[in-house]
Amino acid sequence: MTTVADRPAARSAGRRPGALTIGLSRGALELKQFVRTRAYLVFTLLFPVLIVLIFGAAFHGSAGGGVSYTQYFVTGMIASGLLATGFQNLAIQIPIERDRGVLKRLVGTPMPRSAYFIGKIVMVLVMSVVSTVILLALAVALYGLRLPDTGTKWFTLVWVGLLGVIACTLLGIAYSSLARTGRAAPSMTTPVALVLQFISGVFFVYTSLPGWMQQIAALFPLKWMTQGLRSVFLPDAYAQHEVAHSWELGKVAVVLGAWCVAGLILCLLTFRWTEKD
Amino acid sequence: MDAVTENLAIEVRGLRKAYGTTVAVDGLDLAVRRGEVFALLGPNGAGKTTTVEILEGFRRADGGEIRVLDTDPRAVTPAWRARVGIVLQSTGEFEELTVAEVVHHFATYYPDADDPDKVIERVGLTEKRDARAEKLSGGQKRRLDVALGIIGRPELLFLDEPTTGFDPEARRQFWELIRDLAAAGTTILLTTHYLDEAEALADRVGVIAGGRMVAVAAPADLGDRRNAMATVRWQGPDGPRSERTHTPTAVVAALAERFGGEVPGLTVSRPTLEDIYLSMISKEEAE
Numbered sequence A: 001m002t003t004v005a006d007r008p009a010a011r012s013a014g015r016r017p018g019a020l021t022i023g024l025s026r027g028a029l030e031l032k033q034f035v036r037t038r039a040y041l042v043f044t045l046l047f048p049v050l051i052v053l054i055f056g057a058a059f060h061g062s063a064g065g066g067v068s069y070t071q072y073f074v075t076g077m078i079a080s081g082l083l084a085t086g087f088q089n090l091a092i093q094i095p096i097e098r099d100r101g102v103l104k105r106l107v108g109t110p111m112p113r114s115a116y117f118i119g120k121i122v123m124v125l126v127m128s129v130v131s132t133v134i135l136l137a138l139a140v141a142l143y144g145l146r147l148p149d150t151g152t153k154w155f156t157l158v159w160v161g162l163l164g165v166i167a168c169t170l171l172g173i174a175y176s177s178l179a180r181t182g183r184a185a186p187s188m189t190t191p192v193a194l195v196l197q198f199i200s201g202v203f204f205v206y207t208s209l210p211g212w213m214q215q216i217a218a219l220f221p222l223k224w225m226t227q228g229l230r231s232v233f234l235p236d237a238y239a240q241h242e243v244a245h246s247w248e249l250g251k252v253a254v255v256l257g258a259w260c261v262a263g264l265i266l267c268l269l270t271f272r273w274t275e276k277d
Numbered sequence B: 001m002d003a004v005t006e007n008l009a010i011e012v013r014g015l016r017k018a019y020g021t022t023v024a025v026d027g028l029d030l031a032v033r034r035g036e037v038f039a040l041l042g043p044n045g046a047g048k049t050t051t052v053e054i055l056e057g058f059r060r061a062d063g064g065e066i067r068v069l070d071t072d073p074r075a076v077t078p079a080w081r082a083r084v085g086i087v088l089q090s091t092g093e094f095e096e097l098t099v100a101e102v103v104h105h106f107a108t109y110y111p112d113a114d115d116p117d118k119v120i121e122r123v124g125l126t127e128k129r130d131a132r133a134e135k136l137s138g139g140q141k142r143r144l145d146v147a148l149g150i151i152g153r154p155e156l157l158f159l160d161e162p163t164t165g166f167d168p169e170a171r172r173q174f175w176e177l178i179r180d181l182a183a184a185g186t187t188i189l190l191t192t193h194y195l196d197e198a199e200a201l202a203d204r205v206g207v208i209a210g211g212r213m214v215a216v217a218a219p220a221d222l223g224d225r226r227n228a229m230a231t232v233r234w235q236g237p238d239g240p241r242s243e244r245t246h247t248p249t250a251v252v253a254a255l256a257e258r259f260g261g262e263v264p265g266l267t268v269s270r271p272t273l274e275d276i277y278l279s280m281i282s283k284e285e286a287e
């Protein structure tokens, strides 16, 4: 038991846990908060499932090469799930936390600032895995998607997913500085994600899009995430139906890696803990 | 460094801060001794929050010399943050997390944190420890803010209008808490609009108006209150009467003699801190 009187003696004794330990416990707290916020849960987990079910019921076409449209689409939705948990989530959540004085309270403490970001990353990683598993289970059960049958493909799944999530997370954190208020954040974020989904090979088969649209999409991470995931879940022969007649995994790695670096630099340059005074 | 400055927790000279063309703080001086409870008074928009948030390292001053625990708050370290507790003017919203979760978690940030459950009890939230922050009443959310301000056992505690929304009992409980902290040696800088609060807690009060410090004194001495004229009121034969005097005892004695005993409706009053403060502010505004 500590009492008021023993303050000065106790002062020197204490030691603060490191950034990683605090960051991990922040991650646990972030997850608790996430799971308790019904709106976040619905948006990141239920909404993609609903879209997949609706599209799966409505469209029966083929994406070519013996791949059904639904199989093509559901790989895109897995990538979109990563975009939602990383980019959309953080770009919406952080301005709200800034608005509500949570960030200001955190920087007023000796908490290592990196612990805040570690906590966010932990939350995003866990939610990404959950979202991916749910969508995969659905796709395997209902749409005949086959799980990867080689170690190489599993490895591709891991690195594409990880690089994609990291890029999306960093970009979400960077983007969160654009919204001046928490209320403005959703309307600034959702259209960006939606447009990317339309042009990056989620809702439409990428090769069926006009060339200029493909070129715009190729600048952003989502297109490369969907392509990388198609290499994991679609038959090898389907590579012929891609724009370059191959999965271009090297290029996937380079573009996603570049976005990670760019996202990190943007975060470091632009992140605001409080509104400008 | 001389003995006087060594004893100061906060030392500010010529502090200036403008937002665009609005000058919020205009050459303010402030010195708070270690272990002192100092209350900042002043009308809305006087520059109290601006001053306090500059001292907390949240806002940048345009000019002036600032030392807070011997450090320039423009370049603070986590070690400095660990010694400083902050309760902001605006209430924090922790949404879906419970009181206990938030307080326990903030405790992990500090090298020498207090016992979270004890802190929850000290701010009177024990019954609400498992309630979600979003479900707390306004005053209860405020108490959570206070809990987060003191969880690190700060040497220096900033409180910006801490008791806004407190019911009378909660306010008394809060006063006890502040007195305990002060007795344990914590330096406290608080802003308030409640003159009784300043009088109950502060060793000295400073009055800010228009971004300047217009008076600093012990509550009993502010505006020469100790020597201010007393007012004697009584019920005369043709209605209420009053007399302002430096010698109220003599006036009462004379009245007692005149009435041959009890003086009907007799009261003797001195200006309250609020009277002194209001006349001070209206004089400032007239200038």
Ligand SMILES: Nc1ncnc2c1ncn2[C@@H]1O[C@H](COP(=O)(O)OP(=O)(O)OP(=O)(O)O)[C@@H](O)[C@H]1O
Pocket (backbone or CB within 6 Å): A276, A277, B019, B022, B023, B024, B042, B043, B044, B045, B046, B047, B048, B049, B050, B051, B089
């Ligand atoms: N972020 C800001 N941007 C622009 N002007 C500001 C900002 N913060 C404060 N001001 C202005 O600076 C002046 C001082 O404000 P401040 O918040 O310091 O007053 P205060 O004494 O704390 O008032 P109150 O008692 O109402 O809390 C006001 O005129 C206010 O409008």
Ligand SMILES: [Mg+2]
Pocket (backbone or CB within 6 Å): B048, B049, B050, B089, B160
């Ligand atoms: Mg204020």
